[in-house]
Amino acid sequence: MIRVIIADDQKLLSESLKSIIENDPDICVIDCVENGLKAFELCQNKDVDLILMDIKMPVCNGIEGTRLIKQKYPKIKVLILTTFEDDKNVYDALKSGADGYILKDITPEELIQAVKNTAKGFGIFSKNPYSSVINNISTDTVEEVKITKELDFKERDIMIMRMVAEGMNNKDIAFNLCLSVGRIKNILSEILSKLGLSDRNQLASYVYKNNILPPP
Numbered sequence: 001m002i003r004v005i006i007a008d009d010q011k012l013l014s015e016s017l018k019s020i021i022e023n024d025p026d027i028c029v030i031d032c033v034e035n036g037l038k039a040f041e042l043c044q045n046k047d048v049d050l051i052l053m054d055i056k057m058p059v060c061n062g063i064e065g066t067r068l069i070k071q072k073y074p075k076i077k078v079l080i081l082t083t084f085e086d087d088k089n090v091y092d093a094l095k096s097g098a099d100g101y102i103l104k105d106i107t108p109e110e111l112i113q114a115v116k117n118t119a120k121g122f123g124i125f126s127k128n129p130y131s132s133v134i135n136n137i138s139t140d141t142v143e144e145v146k147i148t149k150e151l152d153f154k155e156r157d158i159m160i161m162r163m164v165a166e167g168m169n170n171k172d173i174a175f176n177l178c179l180s181v182g183r184i185k186n187i188l189s190e191i192l193s194k195l196g197l198s199d200r201n202q203l204a205s206y207v208y209k210n211n212i213l214p215p216p
Helices: 011-021 036-043 062-072 087-096 108-119 127-134 155-165 170-177 181-195 200-209
Strands: 002-007 027-033 050-053 077-082 100-103
Touching (some): 002 011, 002 036, 002 108, 011 027, 011 108, 027 036, 027 108, 036 050, 036 062, 050 062, 050 108, 077 108, 087 100, 100 108, 155 170, 155 181, 155 200, 170 181
Parallel strands (some): 002 027, 002 050, 077 100
């Protein structure tokens, strides 16, 4: 069971989100709060897996709330759900430790999937805002490396790298390439090792910085 706290100052929206995600039997909403500080305080005495966090809230906004939670409870996932897709908000959310950043124009099914994938440890980001920031992300966040012939990437490896950058999870990648999820995990581990990167977010950054995405 994925235990969720919803942090949003609009009570009607919070209750709507609660109703939507609890349609999935694997998700339980523990509580709804109106700011990031209250979400942080609940983490002290509740068994929490994930915070569904808005950005613009009184007293303590979602960026600051995320920073507080990730500093003291790094294992708790924070998924930003907002209407704001400007570069500064996305970048600040990433710097504060957010595990995902999605927009409120997604479907109920996409929201449920985003919650479940984030809880599993996948970095979930809406493509448009994430792509914009990642193209300008500073070198103190991701070490820039170059593709060399010595790395000897296969066409399949490049396809997987592109799919990761597009926000696809291992299950979806496996389905598209007709491979097992375990095989995809192994290939990704090999890619990360070759590039000297540590996680999917750094790999996505690498793909964008080195223009590995296919032309639109």
